[in-house]
Amino acid sequence: MKDPIGSFETIKENFIRYIKTAFRTKFEGIEKERYDLLNYDRVLYRKPWIEPLPDYVSSGKKINDLTLEDLGNALSDAEVKLFKGLVNTGLVGDFPLHLHQAEMLKQTLLGNNCIITSGTGSGKTESFLLPLFAQLSKELSNWQAPNPKSTSINNWWCDNGGLSAREIVNTSNFTLSNAVRQRNHETRKAGVRALILYPMNALVEDQMSRLRKALDSDDTRNWLSENTDGNAIYFGRYNGSSPVAGEMKKVKDDGAFAINTRKVNQLKEQLQQIETDSNRVAEYIQKTGKIGSEAKDLKSFFQRLDGAEMRSRFDMQVAPPDIMITKLFNVEHNVNA
Known part of the structure; x- marks a missing residue:
């Protein structure tokens, strides 16, 4: 968030504006007194608590830059290609991984049990999903092609044309x-x-x-x-x-x-x-x-x-x-x- 204070003020004023509109009176003094009361900490809102966080150490490598060594030499060339292709479709964006993300990926593929305790916004979800996607990539190439889907598989719940x-x-x-x-x-x-x-x-x-x-x-x-x-x-x-x-x-x-x-x-x-x-x-x-x-x-x-x-x-x-x-x-x- 680029402007947390500005966002807080905008949300607060929108709520106060709604209350003024929905419960308007013809008395200017009451309107001002109510606005002052609502605009006081602990009545309608609490003052924002902002904790600045430093940037996490970067690995300097995007997903496509990862080498076999970065992946613990646990995947073949074909599996690495599948892994990168899968991850790039939606799990991570086109930016370098944090160092702890890259390290957890490597250590997990080496067979180590890992725990991650980094703070909010540090990419913990990606940290445990990346090793999972790498493991799935090792299986993907061995999965046999599925059969054609049956005609009712995607509409059996419908009132018209559905099944009993x-x-x-x-x-x-x-x-x-x-x-x-x-x-x-x-x-x-x-x-x-x-x-x-x-x-x-x-x-x-x-x-x-x-x-x-x-x-x-x-x-x-x-x-x-x-x-x-x-x-x-x-x-x-x-x-x-x-x-x-x-x-x-x-x-x-x-x-x-x-x-x-x-x-x-x-x-x-x-x-x-x-x-x-x-x-x-x-x-x-x-x-x-x-x-x-x-x-x-x-x-x-x-x-x-x-x-x-x-x-x-x-x-x-x-x-x-x-x-x-x-x-x-x-x-x-x-x-x-």
């Missing part, structure tokens, strides 16, 4: 039927490559935006299509916000299991809402002519159902994502269950 509950649920085990599973076209084995744990949902949401930019942006989709035979790196959020809690089966009066139609309809409704929000954002971007990083930032706040982000808990239960983001509570609950 009996078509959605496999009644032999009450999981998603193969026709609607998000990853039913893949030939590689699904499995969690990384588990990212956070203590709060707010941090999970921030991480999802970062991963959408890095693994599900238009640039990343195009790059993966051209360089990995159409494979995707799947990621998913497993917490209270993940559609939907519960099971797809219910117990009837006679003790037999049946399809939980209410739960299936709830899942369809939530997916419809997610799709509606995504379409509205796309329309807004097109209408306003936003391009580049601004458009990418807007898209990153919303899930797209046709991409690499896992749609639901039920999808993750039958095909775990490569990267799972969750809270420790959810892990403990699932293990105990």
